[in-house]
């Protein structure tokens with residue numbers, strides 16, 4: 001890769017229960033993202049943060065708390081529509097879009113933008129499947145729904161949230177260890193490929209990652225990489241709102257992203273860094289390191 005790269009911040013926390021993840025983009029920037037990318041021979045420019053409404057600021061009636069069982073879904077939709085435009089313009093300008101979250105609901109925007117003029121695959125590094133819909137969600141939080149949304153599952157079927165350029169058979173979830181009963185059933189009915197933590201235990205991170213990358217590459221024009229920091233073990237990444245024990249290690253995460261960088265990666269996002277829950281910005285620093293590995297950084 002290398003070349004022009006655009007950093008797009010999305011200070012979104014309306015999709016998550018734990019406020020504070022809106023500060024993720026700042027924390028990742030302070031952790032030295034720009035310098036790291038420059039050292040890798042990218043030419044990064046930072047477009048700043050997309051505006052996101054907060055219930056505490058201005059007119060509370062301007063923010064719709066919930067539609068049915070999905071909290072703040074109207075606001076999430078608005079932000080994701082603007083993010084999709086930003087990502088697709090970045091690609092059209094010949095630059096690489098690197099999106100900083102924010103909670104994982106923003107992936108609906110990144111994927112829609114990346115898939116606007118191309119067929120893409122998606123590799124989803126996460127503890128969670130994020131495959132709920134407004135009807136099945138146990139929490140009402142839209143960050144538990146983005147994969148279902150961009151694949152047009154359930155109530156998302158009639159929405160414009162599912163771009164034609166993403167086929168479920170090109171979507172691979174990696175490192176999954178927290179799946180709701182409703183998600184388990186829906187995944188079994190779908191063509192999404194799931195690699196759980198058990199697969200990583202048995203086969204090792206390199207083989208599993210290669211398989212996931214094959215799934216996402218097969219017949220597509222490129223891969224969107226979505227990295228939820230709760231993919232890692234909470235000992236390594238404490239600054240996340242929905243930690244789950246038994247995640248990948250520091251070295252497994254780097255190994256996976258180093259493999260990823262050898263493929264045709266078209267767009268990337270790092271999400272769910274919550275500085276309020278973090279310890280001295282450690283999770284944001286990890287996000288920078290892993291983004292660098294995913295963008296081609298090597299030990300030697």
Ligand SMILES: NC(=[NH2+])NCCC[C@H](N)C(=O)O
Pocket residue numbers: 103104105128130132137138139140141143144145178180228230242272
């Ligand atoms: N992106 C995330 N951290 N998602 C967590 C989702 C947790 C749970 N499955 C839910 O739907 O509420």
Ligand SMILES: [Mn+2]
Pocket residue numbers: 104126128130143228
């Ligand atoms: Mn997630």
Ligand SMILES: [Mn+2]
Pocket residue numbers: 126127128228230231242
């Ligand atoms: Mn997660």
